[in-house]
Amino acid sequence: MSISSSIYNNAQAEINDLAFVPAVKVIDGKEVIGFHALVGGGLSAKPYLAQELDIFIRPEEVLKVAIGVTTIFRDYGYREKRHHARLKFLVADWGPEKFKEKLLELIGDMPSKGENKIVGWKAAYFDGVHKQKQEGLNYIGLNVPVGRTNTDEFEQLADIADKYGDGLIRTTVSQNIILAGIPDDKVDEVLKQPVLQRLSPFPKHFMSRTVSCTGNEFCNLAVVETKERARRVAEYLDEHVELDEKIRIHMVGCPNACGQKHIADIGLQGALVKTPEGMVDAFDIAVGGTLGPNAKFNTPLKGRVKGDDLPEVLAKLILFYKEGRKTANRSTITSSGSAYRRSRRSSRKFWPRPDRAKRGGEPEIPLLFFWFQVRNWPDRASKLGDFQIRPPGILRSTVRNRNGGQSLQS
Numbered sequence: 001m002s003i004s005s006s007i008y009n010n011a012q013a014e015i016n017d018l019a020f021v022p023a024v025k026v027i028d029g030k031e032v033i034g035f036h037a038l039v040g041g042g043l044s045a046k047p048y049l050a051q052e053l054d055i056f057i058r059p060e061e062v063l064k065v066a067i068g069v070t071t072i073f074r075d076y077g078y079r080e081k082r083h084h085a086r087l088k089f090l091v092a093d094w095g096p097e098k099f100k101e102k103l104l105e106l107i108g109d110m111p112s113k114g115e116n117k118i119v120g121w122k123a124a125y126f127d128g129v130h131k132q133k134q135e136g137l138n139y140i141g142l143n144v145p146v147g148r149t150n151t152d153e154f155e156q157l158a159d160i161a162d163k164y165g166d167g168l169i170r171t172t173v174s175q176n177i178i179l180a181g182i183p184d185d186k187v188d189e190v191l192k193q194p195v196l197q198r199l200s201p202f203p204k205h206f207m208s209r210t211v212s213c214t215g216n217e218f219c220n221l222a223v224v225e226t227k228e229r230a231r232r233v234a235e236y237l238d239e240h241v242e243l244d245e246k247i248r249i250h251m252v253g254c255p256n257a258c259g260q261k262h263i264a265d266i267g268l269q270g271a272l273v274k275t276p277e278g279m280v281d282a283f284d285i286a287v288g289g290t291l292g293p294n295a296k297f298n299t300p301l302k303g304r305v306k307g308d309d310l311p312e313v314l315a316k317l318i319l320f321y322k323e324g325r326k327t328a329n330r331s332t333i334t335s336s337g338s339a340y341r342r343s344r345r346s347s348r349k350f351w352p353r354p355d356r357a358k359r360g361g362e363p364e365i366p367l368l369f370f371w372f373q374v375r376n377w378p379d380r381a382s383k384l385g386d387f388q389i390r391p392p393g394i395l396r397s398t399v400r401n402r403n404g405g406q407s408l409q410s
């Protein structure tokens with residue numbers, strides 16, 4: 001469950017079972033600040049985006065709604081199969097209207113929804129030094145490379161928070177840290193602290209946007225190693241690729257997707273492939289995930305890449321995208337353009353709409369353009385490296401075999 005008042009959706013509302021997002025509604029001539037509720041989001045092997053209920057919730061009613069939603073799940077949620085015991089399946093079957101009806105039966109009448117105040121998605125990244133609303137105070141967003149830190153660094157951060165800030169260390173869903181309440185005249189002193197040399201507020205591009213799950217170092221469901229590999233991939237990309245927009249890369253060690261690979265610009269899911277030398281680590285690649293007003297899970301590319309080849313393949317993929325996005329920009333801002341019409345005919349589902357592109361000044365999901373090219377022009381896909389084509393069922397059977405025949409499709 002998430003509760004957020006951020007207009008940039010920093011709690012990733014759409015992938016929660018239950019999410020409260022900021023909203024306003026005019027009631028009896030007065031604008032009331034409150035929340036909308038989204039239900040039924042979740043990732044893993046069968047991902048769903050949460051759906052908005054047609055109700056407006058005053059802050060003091062949040063608990064009542066949360067109790068109502070969990071009561072519905074308790075009483076009507078599926079219990080026959082463990083992997084099916086998720087609110088997302090119930091919401092997908094019922095739809096938001098029936099879910100709302102049942103909720104109102106339990107908690108009483110509620111006003112219909114007002115205006116959702118979310119205007120975009122910043123993926124919960126805060127790196128850098130930023131002014132707070134409070135006069136003279138600042139917050140500093142620190143990058144924790146692939147989400148890994150240690151007690152020594154945490155003690156140093158705690159000392160900084162006590163001495164210069166509000167005494168709190170805040171964590172973000174992007175695996176990073178925020179120090180807040182730092183006075184203007186103390187910012188430079190904080191930036192010179194030794195711990196901020198590694199946990200930097202000004203990280204390199206790819207290191208700043210790479211998320212990884214635990215992987216087989218600590219997780220017995222993992223198929224492959226992830227944390228160290230994700231760090232090496234980010235370092236390689238920072239050395240070899242220059243790009244003027246931030247690309248988010250998420251790596252996970254199995255289909256359970258704790259590292260939220262579905263919402264990444266580039267999602268990487270660990271698997272195994274058979275080679276003449278035996279089974280080796282490999283990754284499935286998916287591109288174009290985003291949340292916010294145009295939320296969409298990323299789309300898998302064909303093929304599977306060996307783990308050792310991953311840095312080089314991703315560098316080629318991103319450079320290929322860097323060239324391709326120029327065409328994407330031209331086509332998507334021209335609503336009557338022939339390239340747009342052609343693409344709509346052949347791939348209605350995956351092309352960014354021109355009106356969306358106009359609103360934001362650039363395509364909202366530019367990596368989809370890249371996917372479109374690769375998917376439809378196999379000769380171009382071959383330029384991306386040595387993709388090893390495997391039938392889709394291979395990953396699941398491999399995972400089951402490594403875990404005593406248990407299904408992990410939860």
Ligand code: SF4
Pocket residue numbers: 213214215216219220221222223252253254255256257258259
């Ligand atoms: S995604 Fe899979 S491997 Fe990674 S932490 Fe979750 S269960 Fe473990």
